[in-house]
Amino acid sequence: QQQVKQSPQSLIVQKGGISIINCAYENTAFDYFPWYQQFPGKGPALLIAIRPDVSEKKEGRFTISFNKSAKQFSLHIMDSQPGDSATYFCAASSQGGSEKLVFGKGTKLTVNP
């Protein structure tokens, strides 16, 4: 049973555009929702994370939007750049991040120049 569903599988955006990746979860015990960015040949790196007590968190060009009632959260990349081309994973954990992360299957983002 896939606990975190991520879409789309791949995304192509023009430079300067907005990239949006969506995730939906099933387990209401999840209370920590990070996004990871992975470049080819590298391991994932934490990009930004949110807890359900806020509906939005912004760090630079990256924003997480969180909808607790719908059990959905999304990553928005504003002014997308070719250097943002990578695979993005959403994830979820419970007990304040003390339980194992459950990952979505990833979104391969390509930003064309």
Add this chain to the structure above:
Amino acid sequence: KAGVTQTPRYLIKTRGQQVTLSCSPISGHRSVSWYQQTPGQGLQFLFEYFSETQRNKGNFPGRFSGRQFSNSRSEMNVSTLELGDSALYLCASSLDYRGTYEKLFFGSGTQLSVL
């Protein structure tokens, strides 16, 4: 500060063999987690160790095992390799198990190919 180091970077094995992968966490980090990454399944949790004790375990068969040493270095072992074990195996470290998954630092992984 050195990051998470995984060795070897690449491995080629044949079915039925066994393999041992190594992970050195960031200095001072005491929690080490292992993940399997495949194109079809994404990232799947294998197990987590803290202070030489397995604290969490994923849904993988008993052929997958791990251990952690007193210096926090960790190894994972896969016995009787199957073709489906071909994957990128990622190790991640964290300072402590409390809020472990808030600040996970991943290594670059070991790419295992089973022929």
